[in-house]
Amino acid sequence: MTVPTAVAGTARRKGAWAALVYLLPALVVFGVFIFWPLVKSMLLSVQGTDILGNPSGYVGFVNYGTLFTDPEFLTVLWVTFAFTILTVLPSIAIALFIALILHGRIRGVRFFRTAFALPFAFSVATASVIFGVLFNPASGVLNGILSHFGVGKVAWLTNPDLALWSVSGATVWMQIGYNLLVISAGLGALPDDVLEAARLDGASGFRLQRSIIMPLITPQLFFLVVVGTIHSLQSFGQIKILTVGGPEGRTTTLVYSIYEQAFANNNSNYGYASAQAMVLLLIVLIITALQFGVLERRVFYR
Amino acid sequence: MTSTLDTSTSTEPQEASPPPKRPRRSRRNLGSYLILGVLFVIVLFPVYYGLVGSLMGERDTNSFPPALWPVHGLHPENYGDALDIIPLGNQYLTSVLQTLGIMVGQLVTSVLAAYAFVFLPLRWRGFWFAVFLSTMMIPFESIIIPNYLLISTWGLKDTIAGLTLPFLATGFGTFLLRQSFLSFPTELRDAARVDGAGHFRFLFSILVPLSRPSLAALGIWSALSAWNMYFWPLLATEDPKHQTIQIGISQLQSSDGDSPGMVLAGVMLALFPTLLLVIFGQRFIVRGLTAGAVK
DSSP, X not given: OOOOHHHHHHHHHHHHHHXXXXXXXXXXXXXXXXXXXXXXXXXXXXXXXXXXXXXXXXXXXXXXXXXXXXXXXXXXXXXXXXHHHHHHHHHHHHHHHHHHHHHTXXXXXXXXXXXXXXXXXXXXXXXXXXXXXXXXXXXXXXXXXXXXXXXXXXXXXXXXXXHHHHHHHHHHHHHHHHHHHHHHHHHHTXXXXXXXXXXXXXXXXXXXXXXXXHHHTHHHHHHHHHHHHHHHHTOOHHHHHHTTTOSTTTTOOHHHHHHHHHTGGGOOOHHHHHHHHHHHHHHHHHHXXXXXXXXXXXXXXX | OHHHHHHHHTOGGGGGOOGGGHHHHHHHHHHHHHHHHHHHHHHHHHHHHHHHHTTBOHHXXXXXXXXXXXXXXXXXXXXXXXXXXXXXXXXXXXXXXXXXXXXXXXXXHHHHHHHHHHHSOOTTHHHHHHHHHHHTTSOGGGGHHHHHHHHHHTTOTTSHHHHHGGGSOOHHHHHHHHHHHHTSOHHHHHHHHHTTOOHHHHIIIIIXXXXXXXXXXXXXXXXHHHHTOOHHHHHHOOSGGGSOHHHHHHHHHHHOTTOHHHHHHHHHHHHHHHHHHHHHSHHHHHHHTTTTTTO
């Protein structure tokens, strides 16, 4: 590598271009399928849409104005919020509970850990179809079991007051596996000396978990809250398969609403749907910003 | 942290007395086993019922209350029925090709990009880094409409290209590999350079073979997410022959609600590959768990 300095300059510049060549394949994909669509989404959101789904010219912020005066969309936002709360925290709490028990040096840990991680293998479609069968009001297992306790047939997915709870329940189940893997990985990486010191000092059981272990795995829990929230906001398959957004729109979340406006029944209302998509993007970006900014400082990092 | 430091100084005298703790632990364990057992039954029930239900006949599944195990014999023909009703064979092939395409694509683009980030004199590194990072913050659902319009106008609906193209690169994968490349010993890098290995040679005959665990982690994550995709394949395909298995089984349900056994058989077929991945590839999955921490 002994090159005269003048030549070295051009060589380095050539190297810089070569480096860009390595980035290029990924950049092309990002450009065509992420960044351009992002611009296009913004453009669509300020345009009207004719019956055939073609943009019908600039309409300014009319779509956004419609959004926030449309009572249906306000319901969508509320449903999305409720669905997120009903799924994120319970799925983390249950996974944390299981992980802490598994961490307590019991027999067959490997077996249990693998078994409890199985929901992670399920796709949204496979899990939803199984839950669809379980929720079936006429011959589903859930009502079958309840009948032994004298409970009449429950309309899990068609009762307007119940449907969101049912879909959320199925979603919690889908998330347990992933959450458990993350928390278990965090517990596995805890420093042995700290735990041992605490144990020798007489801390055990609940005390050990609350005062020593919990603070040490806050990074994992915080990570799960953020990732889980974003993941829940993007949920679609379980709603499409289990309730199609109903009954009476009580399970129509933001993403399902985008689908409904743009694609269901050949609606092709791309302008209005794109405005909703931009709301989704904004919410996700705000949560990401919160992750980087405010909340991260309160988390216990080693 | 200070409290734990304080306590650790006062531990030595007690070090010789662990035996008395034994009984307490085992009593606690009994309670733990009990709770664990209950949770085990609840969490694993859908898995159990998916598998057992796929082998049950209509006499078991359609009576009320439905049977919880095959009382009236096993019905493996459910699997044949599922394969007959929808073009499941075609759909399986489509899913396999889509998964392989996305996996290989992501591995190639991520290896190249991560290499540039770690080993090459990249100009505006910070800028490009931010570009890759930003791709992880944009939910695909928020840009799915333009993607759909793009694939439609290019005439790529119902094709493998339409199913795979938008996902051939990943910020997550790039950062996962970058992390692994960063810990690559510089001595090896320098030795290779002295021996006259160019970038390409070094990348493919030294770095890639030595980074197999990370590549396996990325491969498994790509495969899992590609195989399990639902929203995009629902939009990018119309013809049942070209749909993926995920879409196929979800329509199996609506087309034949009266035969849960057959529906569940379809589910099991779709589930089989990912179940194997999760059982035998857990080590690699855990590796990639938090690499997407920015998502």
